[in-house]
Amino acid sequence: xKQLTIPYHPALEMLDTASVIDIIERKTPRHYIDQVNxxxxxxxxxxxxxxxxxxxxxxxxFFSMANSLRAVYDKDSSPVYQDSCVEFFVxxxxxxxxxxxxxxxxxxxxxxxxxxxxEKTDLPPEQLAxxxxxxxxxxxxxxxxTGFQSWSxxxxxxxxxxxxxxxxxxxxxxxxxxxxxxxxxxPHYLSWSPIDTEQPDFHRPxxxxxxxx
Numbered sequence: 001x002k003q004l005t006i007p008y009h010p011a012l013e014m015l016d017t018a019s020v021i022d023i024i025e026r027k028t029p030r031h032y033i034d035q036v037n038x039x040x041x042x043x044x045x046x047x048x049x050x051x052x053x054x055x056x057x058x059x060x061x062f063f064s065m066a067n068s069l070r071a072v073y074d075k076d077s078s079p080v081y082q083d084s085c086v087e088f089f090v091x092x093x094x095x096x097x098x099x100x101x102x103x104x105x106x107x108x109x110x111x112x113x114x115x116x117x118x119e120k121t122d123l124p125p126e127q128l129a130x131x132x133x134x135x136x137x138x139x140x141x142x143x144x145x146t147g148f149q150s151w152s153x154x155x156x157x158x159x160x161x162x163x164x165x166x167x168x169x170x171x172x173x174x175x176x177x178x179x180x181x182x183x184x185x186x187p188h189y190l191s192w193s194p195i196d197t198e199q200p201d202f203h204r205p206x207x208x209x210x211x212x213x
Contacts, residue, residue, distance in 0.1 A: 001210055003210040003212065004051070004210075004211060006051050006058070006212065007028050007052045008052070009028075009053070013054045013055065017154065020059060020154065020156075024052050024059055030048050031192060032047070032192070033179045038200050041188055041200065043186040045066035045181075047086065047190055049063070056158065057156050058156070059154065060154070060155050062155070063152045064151055066149055066150075068181075068184055069084050069144065070083045070143070071104050071106045072141055072142075073104055073108050074141040077125075078108060079110065081110075084184060085180050086102075086177070087100065087103070087180065089176050089203075090208075091173065091205060092162070092163055093174055094170075097113050097114060098208075099112070099113055101155070103153055109131055111128060114203065123161070130161070131158070135152070135153045172213060173211040176191055176195075176207065189202070192209065193209035194207065
């Protein structure tokens with residue numbers, strides 16, 4: 001099982017966005033979303049993330065470079081997986097459900113509590129609004145652009161959404177990180193932790209890696 005440690009940086013709570021990004025990029029390891037699990041989708045954009053936590057939030061800085069870029073959706077709870085998209089799925093080891101956090105390159109978010117791909121409860125708008133997003137791109141939708149493109153996205157997820165609180169942290173979480181773009185010119189389905197299924201399917205918590213706290 002793949003494994004990483006989420007560094008603890010309590011000072012992140014008190015810093016401005018630029019300083020948060022600077023600390024995360026300088027003081028946390030970079031991890032790559034580079035597993036090609038389905039050979040029929042062989043395109044490999046560059047995709048990586050850095051991750052850290054404070055007492056109240058999880059901070060993930062995503063980065064991607066690809067040969068096209070798409071951001072059609074600008075309303076939360078839209079099918080952002082069709083755009084140029086990064087995703088984080090996570091669960092506590094004792095939970096039956098997991099949570100999928102999905103973000104397109106301009107920061108639009110779709111998130112749900114799930115038992116499976118088809119059994120879900122969407123996060124309500126007031127919870128989605130507490131997930132802060134800081135894209136390198138303007139937060140305006142656009143049709144697909146071709147040619148070499150790069151972008152980054154900092155997301156700040158309240159720990160309470162995952163069921164975590166200071167003083168009651170488990171030893172680890174289970175999760176996976178993804179890069180996809182279902183409706184882009186070059187569809188792709190990359191993961192951080194490998195997935196062993198016949199067809200692309202990110203909703204497989206049995207293949208989550210360990211995220212040590």
